[in-house]
Amino acid sequence: MQVIIASNNQGKIREYKDIFAPLGFEVFSQGEKSIELDVEETGRTFEENAVLKAQAIYDLTHSCVISDDSGLEVEALNGEPGIYSARYKGLQTEHERRKAILDGLKGASYRKARFICLICFIDEAGQQHLFKGVWPGTIAYEEEGSNGFGYDPIFISEDSQGRTTASMPISFKEEHSHRAKAVKKLMEYLENKAESL
Numbered sequence: 539m540q541v542i543i544a545s546n547n548q549g550k551i552r553e554y555k556d557i558f559a560p561l562g563f564e565v566f567s568q569g570e571k572s573i574e575l576d577v578e579e580t581g582r583t584f585e586e587n588a589v590l591k592a593q594a595i596y597d598l599t600h601s602c603v604i605s606d607d608s609g610l611e612v613e614a615l616n617g618e619p620g621i622y623s624a625r626y627k628g629l630q631t632e633h634e635r636r637k638a639i640l641d642g643l644k645g646a647s648y649r650k651a652r653f654i655c656l657i658c659f660i661d662e663a664g665q666q667h668l669f670k671g672v673w674p675g676t677i678a679y680e681e682e683g684s685n686g687f688g689y690d691p692i693f694i695s696e697d698s699q700g701r702t703t704a705s706m707p708i709s710f711k712e713e714h715s716h717r718a719k720a721v722k723k724l725m726e727y728l729e730n731k732a733e734s735l
């Protein structure tokens with residue numbers, strides 16, 4: 539099956555290719571299909587934004603599409619950056635956005651957070667399907683590690699024995715992350731669908 543990843547985030551695209559290619563899917567980025575589109579994320583929830591991104595690419599291509607709206611919710615920052623994770627406080631670089639979170643939590647011992655991933659899969663018939671993954675953890679006191687992307691150097695998941703995601707092997711994130719959990723639900727859906735045909 540051919541599927542287009544409706545994203546311009548190279549970190550996400552790499553993760554989807556690593557997950558889907560070994561399963562026999564032909565995975566294309568927007569760039570590989572010459573689709574120059576950066577959908578405005580005007581939704582109020584991860585769900586709404588995931589649907590907006592997937593639908594825009596489906597309308598252009600009529601191919602199977604996967605979009606991913608994801609982000610980090612920090613409890614002591616009232617759930618911020620949330621759906622604004624990619625543009626937190628209008629800061630331009632991932633490093634500045636990570637620093638803003640560390641600064642926001644300066645002196646705080648309550649550092650609970652979670653990554654959220656909403657996948658919208660649109661099938662050949664144009665039907666939308668949503669899958670959610672949540673990865674609980676805490677925010678580190680300083681950056682550590684260089685794997686992954688985005689907030690990985692400051693996120694310590696519950697299952698990583700105190701290490702940031704960026705300092706764990708890439709295979710750990712592929713198996714445990716918010717994205718991995720949402721992908722597992724999508725795969726279950728696709729397997730059930732194949733069985734019922």
Ligand code: ITT
Nearest residue numbers: 545546547606607608609610623624687688689690
């Ligand atoms: P697309 O909309 O083109 O896919 P984007 O980066 O704008 O790319 P989002 O709106 O979903 O995507 O924002 C997600 C942001 O949340 C992303 O830029 C990271 O800063 C952060 N994020 C999401 N998943 C992450 C992960 O697995 N590791 C680290 N940070 C992550």
